[in-house]
Amino acid sequence: MNIPMVKSEGVHKSFGSLEVLKGIDLEVQRGEVFCIVGPSGSGKSTFLRCINHLEKIDRGRLSVDGELVGYRQHGDKLYELKDRDAAKKRREIGMVFQRFNLFPHMTVLQNVMEAPVRVRKEPVAQVRERAMRLLDRVGLVGKADAYPRQLSGGQQQRVAIARALAMEPKLMLFDEPTSALDPELVGEVLDVMRQLAVDGMTMIVVTHEMGFAREVGDNLVFMDDGMVVETGRPRDVLNNPSHERTKAFLSKVL
Amino acid sequence: MTQPLHTESIKAIPVRHRGRWVATAVIFVLVAMFINMAVTNPNFEWDVIAANLFNNMILRGVWATIWITVVAMIVGIILGVVLAVMRLSPNPLLSNVAYGYIWFFRGTPVLVQLIFWFNLAVLVPNISLGIPFGPTFVSWDTNSVITPFVAALLGLALNEAAYMAEISRAGIQSVDEGQVEASSALGMSRAQTMRRIVLPQAMRVIIPPTGNEVISMLKTTSLVSVVAMPELFYNTQQIYARTYQTIPLLIVASIWYLILTSVLTTGQFYIERHYGRGSSNEKPPTFLQRLRLNIFRFHSQPPTPPSSTLLDAHGGVR
Numbered sequence: 232m233n234i235p236m237v238k239s240e241g242v243h244k245s246f247g248s249l250e251v252l253k254g255i256d257l258e259v260q261r262g263e264v265f266c267i268v269g270p271s272g273s274g275k276s277t278f279l280r281c282i283n284h285l286e287k288i289d290r291g292r293l294s295v296d297g298e299l300v301g302y303r304q305h306g307d308k309l310y311e312l313k314d315r316d317a318a319k320k321r322r323e324i325g326m327v328f329q330r331f332n333l334f335p336h337m338t339v340l341q342n343v344m345e346a347p348v349r350v351r352k353e354p355v356a357q358v359r360e361r362a363m364r365l366l367d368r369v370g371l372v373g374k375a376d377a378y379p380r381q382l383s384g385g386q387q388q389r390v391a392i393a394r395a396l397a398m399e400p401k402l403m404l405f406d407e408p409t410s411a412l413d414p415e416l417v418g419e420v421l422d423v424m425r426q427l428a429v430d431g432m433t434m435i436v437v438t439h440e441m442g443f444a445r446e447v448g449d450n451l452v453f454m455d456d457g458m459v460v461e462t463g464r465p466r467d468v469l470n471n472p473s474h475e476r477t478k479a480f481l482s483k484v485l
Numbered sequence: 486m487t488q489p490l491h492t493e494s495i496k497a498i499p500v501r502h503r504g505r506w507v508a509t510a511v512i513f514v515l516v517a518m519f520i521n522m523a524v525t526n527p528n529f530e531w532d533v534i535a536a537n538l539f540n541n542m543i544l545r546g547v548w549a550t551i552w553i554t555v556v557a558m559i560v561g562i563i564l565g566v567v568l569a570v571m572r573l574s575p576n577p578l579l580s581n582v583a584y585g586y587i588w589f590f591r592g593t594p595v596l597v598q599l600i601f602w603f604n605l606a607v608l609v610p611n612i613s614l615g616i617p618f619g620p621t622f623v624s625w626d627t628n629s630v631i632t633p634f635v636a637a638l639l640g641l642a643l644n645e646a647a648y649m650a651e652i653s654r655a656g657i658q659s660v661d662e663g664q665v666e667a668s669s670a671l672g673m674s675r676a677q678t679m680r681r682i683v684l685p686q687a688m689r690v691i692i693p694p695t696g697n698e699v700i701s702m703l704k705t706t707s708l709v710s711v712v713a714m715p716e717l718f719y720n721t722q723q724i725y726a727r728t729y730q731t732i733p734l735l736i737v738a739s740i741w742y743l744i745l746t747s748v749l750t751t752g753q754f755y756i757e758r759h760y761g762r763g764s765s766n767e768k769p770p771t772f773l774q775r776l777r778l779n780i781f782r783f784h785s786q787p788p789t790p791p792s793s794t795l796l797d798a799h800g801g802v803r
Binding site for chain 1: 663668670677681
């Protein structure tokens with residue numbers, strides 16, 4: 232049986248009285264690049280953060296690789312996961328943030344090595360070797376001993392990708408990974424992501440880069456006001472949107 | 486007609502600061518008057534000051550002052566950081582306990598706390614270890630446990646912890662939330678995140694006010710004289726109570742306090758300089774560097790900044 236990597240059924244999320252997600256239904260298959268687009272405030276990022284339980288959902292069911300996110304089901308009762316168990320599940324999901332969030336007091340290499348050494352308790356030599364391989368993959372071996380502030384935004388984001396990959400995740404979440412970058416630096420980050428897609432990584436990408444979505448994405452959803460408005464092949468949705476709201480949004484960004 | 490090209494470096498007449506010269510003269514006169522008064526006024530009794538500056542009792546007092554400052558600060562900092570982490574904990578019990586602690590120890594004068602600890606025996610004559618409401622295993626006489634040193638330490642350290650907790654909390658909260666998110670996304674536990682990611686970054690904000698606290702603590706130790714702890718001020722009092730040379734001995738004590746705070750101020754400068762790493766590559770000049778720079782300036786040459794500090798402010802990568 233083929234279990235989807237991510238399955239979301241009627242997911243709701245509110246911050247106080249503000250309902251941010253109003254019933255999200257979608258499935259992400261293994262090895263797929265799944266793009267989420269939509270205007271700001273539409274709940275894209277919040278949904279992404281629900282997937283690795285940085286936010287708790289209020290209603291519905293959300294599962295990763297067949298296991299509920301943040302809860303354990305026993306009979307027909309749900310039990311909240313302990314912090315430690317939730318953390319254990321996050322290890323298998325990599326996340327890349329809009330503002331990189333590298334650890335500024337550590338070198339590039341230390342950034343990449345921190346979690347495998349401290350969380351997975353792997354031997355340092357083994358982690359170092361893997362970290363250098365990953366830095367090579369994102370083209371930054373030469374910067375291993377630099378501090379994040381000495382790097383450009385694009386380089387920082389590539390380090391952030393290597394850092395997430397160091398935990399050998401089965402799923403990568405990208406939260407507007409190029410939105411904070413100078414235009415000329417966007418390409419180098421997208422190149423790394425494109426390569427990752429070719430290597431078969433399952434990726435969910437919240438993005439405003441329609442070109443990337445069209446070229447690399449296998450599936451695309453358009454979200455607005457906490458709901459999935461339209462879903463389909465990126466080419467179809469972007470070229471022939473069937474909803475007014477999608478059309479209105481695309482006419483502004485394309 | 487073509488404009489002449491100005492290729493040579495500018496030699497302009499600098500602005501004259503007349504006000505500065507006047508102020509300098511006024512201050513110079515005032516200082517001269519003060520020094521004259523200090524030297525000619527026999528009541529200063531400089532000979533007594535000189536005779537007592539390295540008096541054995543004074544030196545022992547200096548040592549005790551340093552010792553209690555160090556121990557009280559170490560206990561205060563550790564307890565303070567623990568309280569700050571508790572205060573920010575999602576566990577309401579921990580956070581309220583920390584809040585209550587800070588409320589109490591910041592809300593009562595440290596002098597009162599000192600005397601209170603010293604007189605603990607009146608309230609609790611014996612201190613025992615055992616099962617609550619059950620049998621006791623060992624018991625001590627409170628008066629033998631709470632020596633002047635212990636009373637002083639409890640009073641100063643517990644009070645200091647409340648202030649350090651607030652300083653640490655501000656430091657922890659100054660760290661970008663994204664850092665916590667990134668570490669949780671990597672599967673790090675709350676404790677790991679705090680220890681490995683948040684606290685090292687909070688240090689930059691925590692260190693400067695902590696230096697201030699150390700200096701403040703050094704002087705607050707003089708309060709400990711009320712519980713007969715023989716530190717600098719207590720020993721000074723002991724001497725002038727016998728000899729009635731109050732003023733010269735107070736000057737002796739002040740000289741020592743000034744020496745100690747000067748050493749601490751210098752240390753604070755270098756520690757701050759070290760922890761400034763994260764923010765920029767530019768470091769403030771040390772005293773010697775500043776001196777050198779000022780000497781250059783007197784030669785009316787624009788001082789060339791040490792090039793290494795200005796290069797690479799952004800890594801020179803972009």
